[in-house]
Amino acid sequence: MTALVSLDARTGQPCGEPLPTATLVDIDAAVQAAQAAAADWGASDGATRARLLRELAQALEADREALVACADRETALGEVRLQGELDRTAFQLRRFASLAEQGTPFVRVDDPAVAGAPPVGHPAMWRQRVPLGPVAMFAASNFPFAFSVLGGDTASALAAGCPVVVKAHPGHPALSQQVMALVRPVLARLGLPAGLVGMVQGAAVEVGVALIRHPLIAAGAFTGSTRGGIALLAEANARPRPIPFYGELGAINPVVALPAALAARGAELATLLAGSITLGCGQFCTNPGLIVVIDGAATDAFVAGLAEAIAPLQPHAMLTPGMRRAFDAGVQHLLQAGAQPLVQGAGQASAPGPHLLQVPATRFIDTPALREEVFGPSSLIVRCADEAEVLRVLDAVGGSLTVTLWGVDDDTPVNRALVRGATAVAGRVLFSGVPTGVAVTAAQQHGGPWPASTAPMTTSVGDAALDRFLRPVCLQDAPAWLVQRQGVPF
């Protein structure tokens, strides 16, 4: 069994003794406790759910200094970023509180009876959503607050009326425990069962597998690697009763930089992009791993400028030694698949240097290995002959969280085709700026066709994240007492 140890991300040194790993008995107890809480929580009203979510936000903020210090030690993400991430996490909790309070989970579609024979006539019906039940939430390595114990998945599941069992990420085990230690007194103070938010920990894959296999788990939510997500999806599908599995997996996030944009503001865009590639040591699911360009003078200047801008940047340490090794291997993989190196930063023990590579479009299209995500500060330039080849490159990518289109400012047939090509493969299409930075809003869509997501119709960020945990049910000819519970769960 792999030991669970809290490591200092900058030094790789352990802090304290190994932590206990959840046994099958622990996992069963956590899920049973969640199931025991499910009926009452599913029948709770919006005000009750909002109160819990707001108190959790407040608890995070009240313990901000200690939490950020612990997170920084375990992740090396830096205090500024972690303060911002904690703010975002509290914001998310309060946003879902508001949605619960406004009645979003309880919205009904009313269909009064229509007299007469079918197909026109029909009985009185309404459509309402019911919570799925206990959700297994798999925390991410790269967002120790926002996609972790009290992150967006937990917030949206609780708002939807579902208990949560968190599988903590082994990259920040001490922080996960510290956050859970805040949750318990909040639940107790509000008179809510401790099982409503449970947690299991472990460095071995068996812990997550046992959790998703548990018969009482009703859905899985995951943010992480493609390999890990595929393994858990297979487990969810192989259950005697398969369950929804919402996996937000890897993405290479193409940035299409058209000559028009590069001629107008190539130097500025090169600086912007160099910053986005190296931000947070490139450890974002929206990191721009692919830059798609059309050959020409403006493009040559942009590529030279990008190389010049990125070469001197030294990203901070990676989240774990394992991720550092995986990054080096990923870059080697691209080189072996035929990518030419433009910038090969030397880096340091725990912190890699930036990497910029280049490949012709034809080779990119023919070589699946060039489309694998390299998690870290690296990006691959794909050189196309024209817009038609850009479209073939996007089609080869197949699925991504984002596609960025720079330079489609005019309504032309070519630009429309590019917009269609981008929307066909992405969950979010940007027309300016860089894909890193994912706003928590009503319109957000953080997902996309495979391999970006195992459930591309859903989002793991933004208001619609709630929809993942509510299943529609039609109630036909309901008795008066049930009809009257308008907006109140039963």
Add this chain to the structure above:
Amino acid sequence: MTALVSLDARTGQPCGEPLPTATLVDIDAAVQAAQAAAADWGASDGATRARLLRELAQALEADREALVACADRETALGEVRLQGELDRTAFQLRRFASLAEQGTPFVRVDDPAVAGAPPVGHPAMWRQRVPLGPVAMFAASNFPFAFSVLGGDTASALAAGCPVVVKAHPGHPALSQQVMALVRPVLARLGLPAGLVGMVQGAAVEVGVALIRHPLIAAGAFTGSTRGGIALLAEANARPRPIPFYGELGAINPVVALPAALAARGAELATLLAGSITLGCGQFCTNPGLIVVIDGAATDAFVAGLAEAIAPLQPHAMLTPGMRRAFDAGVQHLLQAGAQPLVQGAGQASAPGPHLLQVPATRFIDTPALREEVFGPSSLIVRCADEAEVLRVLDAVGGSLTVTLWGVDDDTPVNRALVRGATAVAGRVLFSGVPTGVAVTAAQQHGGPWPASTAPMTTSVGDAALDRFLRPVCLQDAPAWLVQRQGVPF
């Protein structure tokens, strides 16, 4: 290769020569043609989509007599039922026409920019849905119009902006050809590509498998057996790029008949239920295959009345000889698993007699074999000691298209628990009447937890069926020309 032959369902005799089976080349050609039509159709406006759907409805109605005669020969479902089903199919086409015209597929969630730093500040965004692309539609045996070539899946996919390749059901191959022969001139008259609605035929499973494996197919929609649906779902998941697969599989549709209802109107309910079990020879996905009762005098009288009412009913012939054999085997299976026979109708060569069986709740809960759907005029009575045992029976069922609750007219804790228990396992909960008969409305939910559906958050009947073929995309900082295309696809 299994031969494709149009059979007279009443005599089992072939009508005409064997029909050609689609080859891999045929399947590829149909999908390529659908893909070639995808961009323009995806960019079409609501009026264009509505025009096609309405003309298809009209074409069905114009050829009504010949279509119903052919359908009746191939399915033995009878003229009255088939006339009604054709009406329903035309109604569905027109309903999705109206939704397209009203702009349902084009609805946008607008999120204007908010100034300031994140998490509060964010760029201008909107959320819009885009069509998935070519849909593989697997027609059902038991609805030769409404879940077939121009059925609800085709209507909703076209309204969503997706081309369709139909895998016709081998149980009614001549009818499928006859309907397709109506589609082609409509497409031609409207200047639409023939590939927008394609069809492949074949009795061998390889045809469907090749279709769902095709790299250009973007989603699958299926109504049929649990076994067939599981096999196609596995294919959809095993693709290099998995795709959504909307399978509406089997269900046993528990009817919970509580003593209060049986004491008040047991005789009337027995007659109603006997009719529902044998309607259409029990060949409905909403056929009530399970009757859950609580021991007592009113229940004993109801069971006796039900046995008396159902025994003399002689259902019509089944859809195919294979389904006739599967029904007999299914009943034997229940008997071997410990069910006691109450009514064992002798039946005829092609038409089985009605069957009514009985089992104690404890045995039902412990015996998975008793929960398998028997497609045909059969139902299993499960006798419970009390409401708590009823809840355990529903939990053992796990997932069903419908649950019917007779006798929860008062607002009591027990009745609330029963409503919660029913909604936890069903897509639709009825409080009066019988589950057969599925209205096409805004509130309909035809789906449910596994094994009722492979995608329990979706419905294959009603307005929300459209949602299955549209994927949300967020557009961020879009240029003016794109913003102005409000309600118009790009």
